[in-house]
Amino acid sequence: MKTRDKILLSSLELFNEQGERNVTTNHIAAYLAISPGNLYYHFRNKSDIIYEIFQEYEKLVDFYLDIPEDRLLTLDDMTFYLESVFDGLWSYRFFHRDLEYLLDRDPRLRSDYREFTNRCLAAISRIFEKLADAGIVEPQPEGLRAAMSLNVWLVITNWMAFLKTAHAAKASACLTIHELKQGIYQVLTLELPYLTPAYREQVMALREKYRPTMPEQKGMLESPAY
Amino acid sequence: MKTRDKILLSSLELFNEQGERNVTTNHIAAYLAISPGNLYYHFRNKSDIIYEIFQEYEKLVDFYLDIPEDRLLTLDDMTFYLESVFDGLWSYRFFHRDLEYLLDRDPRLRSDYREFTNRCLAAISRIFEKLADAGIVEPQPEGLRAAMSLNVWLVITNWMAFLKTAHAAKASACLTIHELKQGIYQVLTLELPYLTPAYREQVMALREKYRPTMPEQKGMLESPAY
DNA sequence: GACTACCTAGAGTATATACTCTAATAATAC
C-alpha cells in the first residue's frame, strides 16, 4: 500500500481508538515507523488528513443513503439503512467526538459538514415519506416529518457519545459495534407511534432484536427498571 | 469577591465562549490579571476547576428537576422544566462540548456524571409518569417510558451541538439562548404522539411558541422545506 | 551513466501548556 494511504488508514485507526485530540502527527508517524518529515511530505498538515478522512466518511454515508425512487421501500430497506448508518458511525467514530473543535479549525470541513447534515436530514425525511407510501408508517405533514427527522438525526449521531459517557470505565476501550447498534432500538422507539397497524407487530419484533441485552451493558447504574 | 470565586466564574465564562480546549490556565490568569502562581494557589490543577464548575451545574439541574410528589403536574410545570433545563444547558454549555475528553481525564467527573445522567433520566421518566397521572399524556408501560426518556435526554443534551455544527460561521460566537430554546420544539415533537386529546391542542400551541423562526436562523441551508 | 521525479530520514524549531518555586506582601491573631 502507498504510504499516503497507510497514513490515512492508521490515522483513522488511532483517532477512533484514542480520540483526535490525543493523537499527534508524531504519534501517527511513530505508529507507522516513518519519519515526521515523510508524513508531512504527503500531507500539508493534520487538518488535511482529517479532511480527507471526512470525505471518505461522507462518500460512504451518501452511498448508503441512496434511496430508490422506482419502487416502494420495504422493512428490509429500513433495516439496511439503520444498520448501514450505524456501521458508518462506527468506522468513523472519532469524527463526531470532537466535531465542534474540528469544524472551528477547518472552514472547509465546517461548510462540507453542514451540507452533509442537510443531505442526511433530507434523506431521513424522504425515507419517512417513502415508508408512508409503502404503508409502513402513517403519512405525516411535511413540517412534522422534518422535525421528526431531526430528532432521528440527533439520536443517531449522539448515541455513541451517550454510551461512552455512561460507561463506568474509560470510554475508548470497552465499546463494541454491537452495543452501538442498540441505538437502533432508540431510533425505532421514535417511529413506534407512527407505525400503521399492519406493520406495528413486525417493527416491534425488529426493535426487540436491538434491545439492550443487560442493564449493565448500557453502562447504566443498578436501576433494574431499564 | 474572593479570588477563588472569580477564578471559577471567569473560567466558566471563557470555557463557554471559547471551549475548554482553547482556554489554558494561563489564559484564565491573564483574563483576571492575576499570576499563574496565584491561580495554582487556589486550585491544584485545571481539572479541579472544571470539577467544581460541574458540581455547580449538577446542583442547579438537580434543583430544577425536583418533582413535587404531593400534587399533579400542570402544563406550566412542564414548561418550567423545559425552560429551566435549557437555561442550565446554556449557562454551562462548555461542558457538553468536550464531555468525552473531560470524562477521560477525570475519573471523579466520569463517575459523578454517570450518576447525574441516571438521575436526570429517572426524573424525565418520572415527569412522563406524572404527566400521565395528570391526564396530559397517555400512560405508557415502563419500558417504553424509559426508552422515550432516553430519547428526550439525547435531544436535549445534543441540541446545542447540532446548532453549532449546523451554523455557517464559527460556532462559539453567534449562538443565542433564544435559538437554544428552539430545542424545546424538538422535545415537544417527541411528546406529540402521546398527548391526550384533552391537552393536544394546548401543547401544540405551546410548541408553536418555540418553532424556529426563520429557516436561516437554524443555520440550515436554503432548503425551504424546513 | 546521468537525469529526473518521487519519496524518506531525522534532526531541529518555534510555540504553547500545565504547572512549580521562591520570595514578597497583606491580613489576622495574640
Add this chain to the structure above:
DNA sequence: GTATTATTAGAGTATATACTCTAGGTAGTC
C-alpha cells in the same frame, strides 16, 4: 508590635506539539 497564616507575583521549567529543512536515497528513462 510581633508572630503566623493566607495570598500574590512572576520568573521559570519540563514536556509536548505541529511543522520545517536539508540531505540523501530509489526508480524509471533515455
